[in-house]
Amino acid sequence: MHGLVSRDLLRDRTVFVSGGGSGVNLAIAKACASVGANLVICGRTEEKLRAATNELEGCGAQAAYAVADVRDPGAVAAALAVAADRFGPIDALVCGAAGNFLAPAERISSNGFRAVMDIDLLGSFHCAHAAFEQLRQTRGTILFVSGGQSQMPFLHQVHVAAAKAGVDQLMRSLALEWGPYGIRSNSIVPGPVNGTEGMRRLAESATEEVWAEMVPLGRFAEPEEIGTMAAVLISPLAAYVNGAQVVVDGGMAMSGSSAFNRAVAAAAPAS
Template sequence: MEGIFQSGALKGCVAFITGGGSGINLEIGRALGSLGASIGICGRNADRLEGASNVLRAKGADVFTAVADVRDFDAVQSAMDGCRDALGPVTFLVCGAAGNFLSPAESMSANGFKTVIDIDLMGAFNAARAGFEQLKETRGSILFISGGQSWVPFAYQAHVGAAKAGIDNLMANLALEWGPYGIRSNSIVPGPIEGTEGMQRMGGDEQRDIWEAMTPLGRMGRAQEVAAMAAFLASPAASFVSGARIPVDGGQNLTGSHVFNAAIAKQFNRANP
């Protein structure tokens, strides 16, 4: 974030990031840490968290890690309490843990659908609820990582669409209800971001030409570009921004999903939805 934000712009910020061990969430942590924030991360994989903590410490950040499954409220609460003990009360909560896979709705198991709802939507609520008292104390803010499926239907993404739409509605409700406590709530809607696990689950590099054709800016995004928006929302510059759903997608949400749907339908040997 050097050259974009003033050095030390987030000094005193304590960020807690679910799913913070990899991908966009780790890049958000790296951006915040480079600006002076202390970073707490949780996830299910201890080895991944250890690697991520090394990346964050290399940016000069104080780091706390906890193994926790966001589907388990008590585990999330324990992780956030531990973060407070180690770094101080949370001022910026990033609800980023997510799951995804491609599946026709009629072939998807009830457990498969529920798993994504539980990780994405229940996990987001669990983190927000577990962080409420700390955020109330600091008059902090929550950032939800949503997805384009929340407002544009994508084939074979019924589970993710339901989860992300729920996340955006939850974001808006918390902005309304918790605003009087001084807590802001917003969501970022990333578009096609290269090199991420989420992108691999949506077809990966094989679909790069398709995503570029679907995006008015004509390219895929970079995790650093999502992280820059997160850093803005964590900063005092965004102190009157709440209830906002902000696309960081090069305009991809404007073009719909038809081209993607047609390409993925071929993989399943099905008619284009």
């Protein structure tokens, strides 16, 4: 991210990232670290969080982690208390913890559907709700990590579609309701991103060539490209951006999901 924006863009600001131990969320944390932010990340696996914190410190950031499952509001509140104790009230919250898998709607269990709703949607609410008082003090910002499934249907993604659509409406509602406190709320919608766990799972049915067919730019995003846009949306450069769904997908939303759907249908076992 260096060379694109000032290294001091987020100097002395504290960013809390749920699901920050890996993937796109870690890329967002690294981008924020590279421009001066303090970072606190949370997730369920301490080993992963410890390694990610070391990476963030390698970017020159002051960083800490807290083990927390976003489905547990008490654990989320405790993780945010760690952030406040270490750095003071947070300036930005990134709600990134998510789950995904391919499953036909007629076969997915209630528990499977609920798991994704609980992590993506309820977990985002828990984080935002627990962070409110800190964000009110700093007139801070919330960035939700959404997905293309909130905009258009993908085969075998009914659970994710419902969860991400809910996340975007949660974002819009908070932008309206908490705007008077000076709290901005936005969401970022990444397209296919190299090297992430979500892409590894989806690639079992839809190859890189299929995704490239769907994306007008003809390639996956690099994690740093998503991280850079996220850092800008968190920063004062976006001080008047509120209630926006910012799509960073190489144009995929314009071409639709038909290529993906054909690949998934072809790979699906017979009923």
